[in-house]
Amino acid sequence: MQYAKNDAKEWKQVEDSEMYESDRKHDTNVPQRQGHRKRPPNGWIKCNTDGSFINGNSLTTAGWVIRDSDGMYSGAVKSLGQRVQRPLESELQAILMAIQHCWSLGYGKIVMETDCKTAKEILHDNKLQFHVYNWTRDIKWWCDKFEDICFQ
Structure with a gap:
């Protein structure tokens, strides 16, 4: 709190x-x-994401908060995800769900912010981890739907 x-x-x-x-x-x-x-640049929104992982037998949870370039709160979501085997998968799943949500709201330029350094490195193509390839592929497919998107 x-x-x-x-x-x-x-x-x-x-x-x-x-x-x-x-x-x-x-x-x-x-x-x-x-x-x-x-703050994101003018004309952009920022979406802060976080995934929660307990164990491979539990559904994951994801949450994200959206703010505009003035720092004004634009919304927040908590969602249940699929069962995954690793915390990294939970973080990537949260990013994917948040991207899909932002697209459904019609946003064009997004700064996606995660607290997971490994997820950011993978999405910047600085790190390769085959076990999360499907999550990465899906995120990148959705990224192509936006005018611009960046990860930090």
Whole structure:
């Protein structure tokens, strides 16, 4: 809950990237995390995704939050996914579902943000993992439907 409050505080305080960086470094009341949220460019939306994995016998859950280039909340979704065997598959499944949702809402330019470094590396073609090839292929197929999309 504290992280959600801090994220809301960060978005509210951001006026530009430079001010954001200097304010964040000096704010001692905010617990420090690796990385932080940044606004998307004008005309883009940002979709923050997260997948949840318990074990291979349970359905996964996924969630995502959508914000516009002004940092305004545009929606959030929680969804049940398929059973998967690895946490990485759960993260990729969450990204796929969020992309499909954004497409259904008619968004054209999207920044997809994930907390999974490996998923980002795979989607940037910097890492190859055959066991998630089908998830990667499906994500890239959906990406072609957008005017522009990037992963961070």
